[in-house]
Amino acid sequence: MYYFSLFFSLFAIIAQAPFCNNASPEIETTLNEPLNNSHMKLGVFSLSLSVKDLKVSKAFYENLGFTVLGGKMESNYLIMKNENTIIGLFHGMFENNIMTFNPGWDENAKNTDPFDDIRTIQKELKSKSVELMSEADETTSGPANFMVMDPDGNVIMFDQHR
DSSP states (O other): OHHHHHHHHHHHHHHTSTTSTTOOHHHHHHHTSOOOTTOOOOOEEEEEEEESOHHHHHHHHHHTTOEEEEEEGGGTEEEEEETTEEEEEEESSOSSOEEEEETTBOTTSOBOSSOOOHHHHHHHHHHTTOOEEEOOOTTOOSSEEEEEEOTTSOEEEEEEOO
C-alpha cells in the first residue's frame, strides 16, 4: 500500500510541473517548436553492459523478451534486441556499462541516410568544449569511435561501423 500511495504522491507532484498541461503558453510554445535542422544525428542508442557471465546474462535477457541480433558467444559479446530496444552484453571488454550511439545505423543495424559522420559529431562536441576521453582520427573516414563522460561520470561511446 505504501508504494501505491507513493506513486500517487509523485504523480500529483509531476502533474503540477511546468511541462504538463497546465504549463504557461510561453513554455508550451518553446517546447512545441520544431527542432533546429542542425541537430546531430547520433544514430541508434543502446546500452553496452559489462557482464560477469555471458551465458547467464543471455538467458536472463531472453526471459525479458530479447533476442540475439548479432555478436557471438565465442567473441565474448552479444547484441540483443526487444522491439526498438538494443543492449550489448560484453564479457571482459570493459569495466563499467557504457551508453552507446551508432551514427549511420538504425535499430536493426541497417544503414541510415543521411547520417552525421562520427568525425563531424566529434568536431561539433569539441567546438562546444565537451572534453573527450578518446578521439577518432579526423583524417580518416569510415568506422571509428570516440568517448565522452557526462557530468555524472557516465561514459558515452560514439561508435560508427560504416
